[in-house]
Amino acid sequence: MELLERGPYLVQLNALLRQAASGQGSLILVTGEAGIGKTALIHQFGRSAEKEARVLIGACDPLSTPRPLGPLVDIASVLDGELADLLDRETPRDRIFRSFLSSLASARRPTVVVFEDLHWADQATLDLILFLSRRLTSVPALVVATYRDDEVGPRHPLQIVLGDLATGATVHRLMLPRLSADAVRALAGGSGIDPAMLYQQTSGNPFFIAEVLASGGAGIPASVRDAVLARVARLSEPARSVLEAAGVIGTTVDPSLLSAVTGPVLEPLEECVAMGMLRGDGAALSFRHELVRDTILDMLLPPRRTELHRAVLASVRAGGVGVDRLATVAHHAEEAGDGEAVLEFAPAAAVRAASLGAHREAAAQYARALQFADRLPPDVHADLLERRGYQCFLTAQFTEAIELSERALELRRVTGDRRKEGDSLRGLARVLWCTGRISESEKRAKEAVALLEDMPPGPELAMSYSTMSSVFMNAENADGTQTWGTRALELARRLNYTEVVVHTLNNLGTMELLRGKPEGLHKLEESQDLASQAGLDEHVGRAYIHLGWVATRTRRFDLADRLTAGLEFCGDRDLYLWRIWLMAYRSRQELDQGRWTEAAESAGFVVQYAHGESMSRVPALCVLALLRARRGDPDFWPLLDKALELAGPTHQLQHLAPVAAARAEAAWLQGNSEGIESETRIAFELAKTAGDPWTLGELACWRWRARIREQIPAGAAEPFALQIAGRWPEAAELWGRIGCPYETAAALLDGDEPAMRRAHAQFERLGARAATAIAARRMRELGIRDIPRGPRPSTRAQPAQLTTRELEVLQLITEGFRNAEIARRLSVSNKTVDHHVSSILGKLGVRSRTEAARQAVKLLSAVRQA
Amino acid sequence: MPRYVVERTFPDGLGIPVTEQGALKCLSVVDRNADVGVTWVHSYVSEDKNKTFCIYDGPHPEAIRRAAERNGLPVDRITKVSVLDPYFYR
DSSP: OOOOSOHHHHHHHHHHHHHHHTTOOEEEEEEOSTTSSHHHHHHHHHHHHTTTSEEEEEEOOOSSSOOTTHHHHHHHHHSOHHHHHHHHTTOOHHHHHHHHHHHHHHOSSOEEEEEEOGGGOOHHHHHHHHHHHTTGGGSSEEEEEEEOGGGOOTTOHHHHHHHHHTTOTTEEEEEOOOOOHHHHHHHHTTSOSOHHHHHHHHTTOHHHHHHHHHHOOSSOOSSHHHHHHHHHTTSOHHHHHHHHHHHHHOSEEOHHHHHHHHSOOHHHHHHHHHTTSEEEETTEEEESOHHHHHHHHHHSOHHHHHHHHHHHHHHHHHTOOOGGGHHHHHHHHHHTTOHHHHHHHHHHHHHHHHHTTOHHHHHHHHHHHHTTGGGSOHHHHHHHHHHHHHHHHHTTOHHHHHHHHHHHHHHHHHHTOHHHHHHHHHHHHHHHHHTTOHHHHHHHHHHHHHHHTTSOOOHHHHHHHHHHHHHHHHTTOHHHHHHHHHHHHHHHHHHTOHHHHHHHHHHHHHHHHHTTOTHHHHHHHHHHHHHHHTTOHHHHHHHHHHHHHHHHHTTOGGGHHHHHHHHHHHHHTTOHHHHHHHHHHHHHHHHHTTOHHHHHHHHHHHHHHSOTTOTTHHHHHHHHHHHHHHHTOSOOHHHHHHHHHHHGGGOOHHHHHHHHHHHHHHHHHTTOGGGHHHHHHHHHHHHHHHTOHHHHHHHHHHHHHTTOOOOOOTTOOHHHHHHHTTOHHHHHHHHHHHTOHHHHHHHHTTSOHHHHHHHHHHHHHHTOHHHHHHHHHHHHHTTOOOOOOSOOGGGTSOGGGOOHHHHHHHHHHHTTOOHHHHHHHTTOOHHHHHHHHHHHHHHHTOSSHHHHHHHHHHHHHHHHHO | OOEEEEEEEOTTOOOOOSSHHHHHHHHHHHHHHHHHTOEEEEEEEOTTSSEEEEEEEOSSHHHHHHHHHHTTOOOSEEEEEOOOOTTTTO
């Protein structure tokens, strides 16, 4: 069937390919319902592109648990050997991704890479798409990804990737519509079918139309499925039988496997191809459309289906199972009801998936095995439970992870393996902490120590000491952190347990930094270096998270580029939970530095995609609420209530203090300072106990603004202490030096007329409508005249949709600075500047800095006039 | 989905001519809104064309602001609203 009404889309694809050929690659998402013609469009494009480009196609499997990196495995099989080699061996995923990228970057011709059916993608493939999308700007490749948008609900794993991609400048979208009545009329010409009826019945879905026309019957079937069935009904009995076996084997069918399952197949296969059910695809055969295969499988009676899966399983096993087929074999084993085979292949498939960072798939493979685990010895059963628990933890399925961990613990008690029991307790403590169940977590950590201390010391005991040290660190108890940390470090160094050394140094360093001891940074860096040398990615990520915590708490914006580096590190690996935490801290930094547009993006991402019970939501909810409250936007209290609901039960300063301060500020902005005392009381007490300067100062300052007159405890962080002491000029000056424009304005609000005018103007510049109104009111009350009235919104409509930071970078570009110099001036990393520059070029639609600078002169003068 | 009134000020007046060009301008706004998941229902424009009151459906205020930014439109104030219909009480 010829492609109708797809011309403009082919033009768009070709334009992007030309751009890629000139060295500026991009990602395009092609979406539409099943049967809309995504594959047909891509194949047509691919055929025409082959003249000038290399075309690589990989498809995701419709398996309940897909192969990890399935599409890349497909692609590697037609590429040179290196990628396939890396995929076969136990290679860190990062290296696999980089090898693929460099093969794209170094190719003589441009490449078109197609990932089909992302709605079925495994987690590692989705990560690969993100990895590539961030790096395509300077690579001669066009990545095309297709998916059925109507099958991607709000909880679908693809959603989070789409959320991430939304911020990228090199991402394009192409949404395929249904065919028009005119197109349907053209297709129906000469078929004897009423075009109007055909259009009405098929709603213009091209696949449906093709099925109806090919079935050749007089009437029009009610559904796609009926249309496919009508065609199947015309097949001979042997052909149908072969088609069923092919359907069980999968989307792509190896003819030799097929004949091993059903006996000689040549004639029936020819019939299936002639009737358009299958098509030749090199040496293999494939279904013309997944909807055909779906219909065939639906039609199969369960006993026949089981029988076919058994036959496929037997044939595949006989030929030997390579690592990239483990997922498929585990699938056949389960469908065949063969428990032994499931226990043999599913855990192996899980290990493979986990090693490639497809943790969701790994968890699902373990779940598959656990269905048959009752027949296993209890210690092996417990291992499986714990391994699935860990994969659930990594994918933020916390409730499930806790339950699995508790079941494993019971089995450990049955077997009497106390070392493993202790280790299980420690693992459980960690997951409990992540969901805010702090006191249970502490209890489990203590139980672990008690149990393990009864035995000769080993790595488990050392790690349980370190866990205790982190329990105290999280409670911000410096002495406890130190005591347990020293004990852990002493044992770990004596017995050479690197992981424990890494963990402990992190706890100790973080605690010192929180209390303003600069040597903490050395410990944290040492921990991170050790982790990185030992390939302990999780611990590298943990160091980044704690740096993020410390940097936001102590307003150390000089550490901001560590956050950026951390986001990149975790984004390139499979450290999803870690990345969410870093994103939450970054949103706080962006808010504090006055980069509110960015803050809204980062915090919005966390609130939308972090697990419902995850404590990482707390800082992000606070940031989003403060943005709304300060801007005078609606609906900030529901966010603050949610934050309090999560943070309240933890009774920990790190969670409660930001919530208390945000709620105090929201009340203040609404002119309701009476609420502040009760909102801040608990957190203020905790801050006093912990002796933490920053939370102590911030909360004391809100209480002072609410006119609560009390003894200010010693040790409050300097800008707050100055403010409370009435030394607002110094406080404002210090906030300015630290780099917090909103806090600077808030400090000036206590000042004289010129100070108030500055505060007013600063609030207005930030778009802080609520605070601007407060400043104006105060000035009016003091009889100050000529207060600028109302907002001047044109200043806030950013030209060319550039963010405030991008405007700063652009300004420096026009002044002729190179990236390295810009990075130094803005105290960010070179890489961050690179990102800004490419984003600016994208938004301005220009190719070079010179062009950007020329555009900028116009833009910036417009900004100044406004 | 919540509904919002978005107030905007155009110091130099809102310049959308009733021509094909104006229609295209409006449609491009609709397209960019779709990318961020908000819907522009309709707007009221003051006589002097200096202020608009736009009715929007969207998931949250940040989406409304993001849409405004992408379209290069100013935002003074976002108010969450619900419909009050005078004939409801009859």
